[in-house]
Amino acid sequence: MSDYFYQVRSAALLFTTMADMxxxxxxxxxxxDHLSWILDVVDQQLLKPSIYEPDGVHENRDYLFFPLSLxxxxxxxxxxxxxxxxxxDWLEELDMLYRSLSPRSRASQSMFYVLALENIEVSKRYIRHSRKFLQGCVQDYLEVSDSRSMDDYLRxxxxxxxxxxxxxxxxxxxCLWVRLEDRLNRNEMNCQGTSPYGSYYMVLAYTLSSYHLTGHLNELDLDGAYKNLKAIDANRNCADLNVPKLDYVIIDIALQMRGK
Known part of the structure; x- marks a missing residue:
């Protein structure tokens, strides 16, 4: 695997799995020493100009930050x-990369930043007030987004x-909840494959996960979702583009059920 973005992410997931085992x-x-080898890859990539185009979710420094956080x-x-x-000093590198992200990118990447810092027990060094940190992420995102982009449900x-x-x-x-539910019920199902993150099954999975987190899943209006799922099933081209993402829904449900 020669693509840096996928190479480092895959190595990180493999190392995490091996450690858990x-x-x-x-x-x-x-x-x-596979660990020093992959860090050499990251080190060299940081010295190069970015070669990646936005893919619908990731842009610019995301391609460096996300793999490193994992x-x-x-x-x-x-x-x-x-x-x-x-x-x-990889923590310092991670912090500098995070602070260079756009507000839209921070909306989807901050969780990985926080988890990395917490796992090393240094979060207080970089985030003194979690409430203010969260408020900043939310406010900055809302200032630059009307949540009409294909990937905003994810952010x-x-x-x-x-x-x-x-x-x-x-x-x-x-307004965040209103925008999320509005995206779920909109008749936009990625039947042209315009974005790898536009699969309606992913929209459904992320929305259900968010409402489940707060314990308000029963309050979510799913009428639009049922209609969209029927429309996907009736359109072969649309189904071919969306069904491969069904694994996200299944995995998310399985993770939500752990311990039950």
Missing amino acids: GLGERIIGGGR LINAIVQTGLLNYLSYKR ISYLIHLAGHVGHLDILPE
């Missing part, structure tokens, strides 16, 4: 914390989950 030492054993979490899972200072959902994670759901403005 108790196989973390194999990442740097067997005669090859990789830092993977390093923490392995317990090999000395690698956080291999060649660079709103991440803001809702961030609010739930830091314990400040109460400060979310009502």
Whole structure:
């Protein structure tokens, strides 16, 4: 896999899985240090100009920040914390990349930033007041977005989950919920494949997850969703573009049911 964006993300997920299985030492054993190798890849990429075009969700510095945030979490899972200072101070690099993101990008990336800092137990060093941090993310996003873009359901959902994670759901403005439900009920089902993140199943999964988080799933109006799902089923081209994303819905439901 030669594409940096997918290469580092895939390595991070693999390392995290191996660590969870108790196989973390194999990442740097067997005669090859895979962790230093992937950090070398990141180090070199930071020296290069961006070659990526926006894909509907990610833009500019997202392509550097997102993989690194996942990789830092993977390093923490392995317990090999000395690698956080291999060649660079990777926490400082992550912080600088985060602060260079656009307001729309921060709406969907802040959750990964917070998790990375919390997992290393340094969140207070970078985020002194979680409530003010969340308010800033929300306000900055609302100033630049009318939530009519194909991917805004995703950004709103991440803001809702961030609010739930830091314990400040109460400060979310009502307009976020209105915009999310409006997107769910709009007859926009990505039948032309204009965005990889436009699958209606993904819209449904993220919306259901957000309402489930707050315990208000029963209050969600799903009439529009039922109509859209029927329309997808009746349109072969639309179904071919949307059904492959059904796994997101299934995985999300499975994760929501853990411990029940």
